[in-house]
Amino acid sequence: MPAPEIPGQPPFPSNPLSVDHRNEGRFSVSWNHRLRTSRDTLDPSNPVLTDLLPHGEGPVRMIAILDRGLVEARPELPAQVEHWAEANPTLVRLVGEPLTVNGGEECKQDFDVFQQTARAINERGICRKSFVLVAGGGAVLDAVGYAAASAHRGVRVIRMPSTTLAQADAGVGVKNGINAFGKKNFLGVFSPPWAVVNDTNLLTSLSDRHWRSGLSEAVKVALLKNPDFFDTLCSVAPQLRSRNLDTMEHVVQNTARLHMDHIIEGGDAFELEIARPLDFGHWSAHKLEQMTDFGLAHGEAVAIGLTLDLAYGAMMGLLPESILRRTRRCLLDMGFRLSHEAMNNHETLLEGLREFREHLGGRLTITLVQDIGRPIDVHEIDLSVMRRAIEAIQKADINESSRAG
């Protein structure tokens, strides 16, 4: 008996070996990206957080996960979260006490925070339409976010980044993940948060180092996208160093917005293609973090990485040296150190190029700028010139430090 013919489908060919019924199609998935900047967002009179919750469907279940470092700096935070939820019983039901997890890069070194998050989502009955509110630095957002994106294949996450770096950069991104096999962010997923709430007041309790740390990403995104913003950063760098909160809010907000616009308008939010212009300065930054056992914070490493790639670009005649000089001045005025003894190990540092290529895949793509606001992709690096650039950076920093001191 021959195989039956199913209406609308081709009949079987006589020779089954030649069967090759192609079927192919393209589909899209869409997300909203929501960014809010405010202060005292847990004050029940501030509507920013509650406005983000679904209205008219009864209260959503929510768990709060807080970065231990943040809770140590702000012991009142768990009670504030509970108080905010209690004040909005028609919109939100906080399930259980806020969970405090270890923060900093260490929380990405294993599955501990991932597992704590997944377990809480399971035990407290958080479903795909329920919420995880996570407040903390970029590392906690990354690890909690990966677990929240995996549990039930993704529950809704409101990120409340607590550092300048996380508010300006990681918090508004669509990446989540942890480190594995000694490689930063080796395991993770692209998963847009439900919303990002940048509460500027959270920045006041930061150490000077973490206050400063997000500013190198601001310089990076300004170099790539906006000459006016770059000029502004150069002029307000001393104010930023002296911890002017209004200025910082303005800078963080503009950086986050440029980053967000890149995701929304860039056409490749999940980086399925090649170009990753926001990785400017990052190949060496990631490697330096790893080489210093994360003694260098991400933002500190990015400040060095940007300067290094600009120095390389200037030596190669790809960009005017004035950009390098202005960027160095700006970063130094912000308080960054622009070299590190780990850079003396040129060959290990240069392995970062290979690892960077391997992480992205395909051929090497390094983003530089030919002028401020005009990024270019470079696919080959002259290693001897890069070695000279490393040496130049190390020396320039010594000169600069002695001048400053």
Added chain:
Amino acid sequence: MPAPEIPGQPPFPSNPLSVDHRNEGRFSVSWNHRLRTSRDTLDPSNPVLTDLLPHGEGPVRMIAILDRGLVEARPELPAQVEHWAEANPTLVRLVGEPLTVNGGEECKQDFDVFQQTARAINERGICRKSFVLVAGGGAVLDAVGYAAASAHRGVRVIRMPSTTLAQADAGVGVKNGINAFGKKNFLGVFSPPWAVVNDTNLLTSLSDRHWRSGLSEAVKVALLKNPDFFDTLCSVAPQLRSRNLDTMEHVVQNTARLHMDHIIEGGDAFELEIARPLDFGHWSAHKLEQMTDFGLAHGEAVAIGLTLDLAYGAMMGLLPESILRRTRRCLLDMGFRLSHEAMNNHETLLEGLREFREHLGGRLTITLVQDIGRPIDVHEIDLSVMRRAIEAIQKADINESSRAG
């Protein structure tokens, strides 16, 4: 000194507490979904696999990961993969020997296969533009797929499903994951594969049980979407039971295609909204699998789950009883058993409704059909009627068995 005004951005309001700069945008990500049906796809003369690889960019790196059960049934498989790659040196470079991993539902019960996959991707230098070729049953595709979707936030995966169930259903889906906290697929992500290659010849080495198992998903998708296909299934059920390969290929191909069309045309591939019509019959199926410690295969449980929900629908007057009768006859002709002693534990089974709701989130949504090809969503279940439906199913099966015997 006032905060600087950045061109194109609103100036700072005078009262920082009123700061609430909204920013919101929508973005989309697109994927190609590629499905191929063929035979002897590892034969170097068959172009189906190589046609899926990028051409003109030099060979892509690839690792092959094989289901142990498949390799035991086909010991020649690893050599075939190597031979295929060696015959196409300009397109593919197989890195290392094919990796064999444990299969079956057990491989989803912990992180072992996930970790083996992630480690191989790391050690063998697989990047985002490189490939994982994974051949096996649905469980291996799920666990390997979750790891491959996580490593570097996603490397390219070609799935070669080796069971009727995986070829017709899971293989063509966009879900990956493992079980956790006693819940099926608790951890996972949506991540479309680069391509799905259904090699019909792989089905010949299946046990009768696994040969049959995919057919309940065929019945399900026919009930939801295509009355003609349902008629065909009813008429060819005995041929399918007697292992006619051409007929099976046709049925698998049509089922996979209907599933794929649902993903491409359904508008909600990542299930960000509520409706999940393909879950018809699945609330009890998932629970029965868990209650029997996966002694019931997924397809076997789905056959029961479909019948149960149709019986409930008939009792509620939502659908004509003839659909229930025809579906039962079709499934019995295929060789399915339509009850299980685990069903005697009504209350535990009914917990599946709660778990199902919790996994999806929001209010309960159960898909039934009001007629063949006409799905409806039901948001409330009358538990006393459902208990009666369970009892009826258990009795009908006994009658049916005694009639058959």
